[in-house]
Amino acid sequence: MTTTPRGISMPPPSSAIPMNLPKSVAQSFSQEQPRSPSNTSTSSSLGSSPRKKMHVDVEGTLFVQEGDVWTKCYGQLAGSTLYVYETSDCDDLHLEPIHLSAYSLSSDSTKSFVLVIKEEEQSHTMTRLEFRVAAKDRTAAWRNMLATATTTSSGSKKQKVIKTTPIDLTTQTIVKLPSTPPAHVMHLVLIRHGHYVNAYTRHALDSDQVLSHIGRQQAELTGRHLHDRYASAPSRDDLILLHSDMERAVETASIVSTFFSDCVLSSTPLLREGWPGAPSDQQSHLDIPALPLDDQASEDERLEQAFKTTFAIDGEDRKTTYGNTFRMVVCHANLIRYFLCRALGIKAAGVWGQFEINHCGITRIDVSPHGTCKVLAVNESGHLPPSLLTTSEDHL
Secondary structure, eight states: OOOOSTTOOOOSOGGGSOSOHHHIIIIISEEOOOOOOOSSOOHHHHOBOOOOSOOOSEEEEEEEEETTEEEEEEEEEETTEEEEESSTTOOBBSSOOEEGGGEEEEEOSSSEEEEEEOGGGTTSSOOEEEEEESSGGGHHHHHHHHHHHHHHHHTOSHHHHHHHSOOOGGGOOOOOOOOOOOOSOEEEEEEEOOOBSOTTOTTOOGGGOOBOHHHHHHHHHHHHHHIIIIITSOOSSOEEEEEESSHHHHHHHHHHHTTOTTEEEEEEGGGSOOOOSOSSTTGGGSOOOOOOHHHHHHHHHHHHHHHHHHHTOOGGGHHHHTTOOEEEEEEOHHHHHHHHHHHHTOOOTTTGGGOOOOTTOEEEEEEOTTOOEEEEEEEEOTTSOGGGOOOGGGOO
């Protein structure tokens, strides 16, 4: 069963809605959330530490565990010393240089590595360090080099002398690493809101249509699934989570965002539930009333603006828009169906009702800088157990 146009909340006039995502995120409807500070970061006390002109055995993006938070940093392993910087193009140390002669190495079967202080080195302030390698194809290189460094340094007496010798910063040369190149593809993750109540109550207010206990469980499992899939992946930009301003979408986005510490929430009426016309060619056989022609024209215009803004295909702002290469969108079933039709290059009216979108189902689409779309997945629901798989027919 598809959602009827009855009870759809219409957004403000189109002239009041920003057309371009970068401006809207920066000026109109963005609601940036405060970012959680690192619990044990020492960058402020360490200050700037110019990088030595040295041979680097292995380097790349690392995630360092600090309390319950994984902090993204950049690591360089040179000989038996591990340097952890704030970013790849910054000379500020995030941690004190880690001399591996004082640590033993352990690792699990995934990407996590643990450095544990040796008994005879208990005077060190950092007794246990755990980190992950961002790039999967670099895991073996990090494991091998760290194992070699800890093994070699543990039997070397000279290493302890080197560890306590002050470094002459005046003889160092600053080596700047190249910045990460701009991305050429934007990754869109479209998420339908969770199961909600009062869906079939006539004249129900938006504030009455809140998530049910089923919907809250769906949203939590979806957030955990997305975190496991994307949180440890290297990213060029902060995650932006766009969502509809309707209550059920706001609740779902809030729950999902708790799994991402550096998440910017942005609410917009453009992403409200919609009605792209007849859901199928068989509508005449169904008891589904159509919108008046003038209302349908306004709705079509709003849906078009939502597509342009979310998919960021406006030519003038393409360069600035594509600074954000990973974007999650929490919205509604009919809107996702409309987006799918547009991504496939087909007219939505008479077709969009053929797609089923479950509560908290995930649809993934890649968008090129030229606006070309590739549909990677539709209505992924494997992260939900059978007892929590619900559709529009299962509303309370």
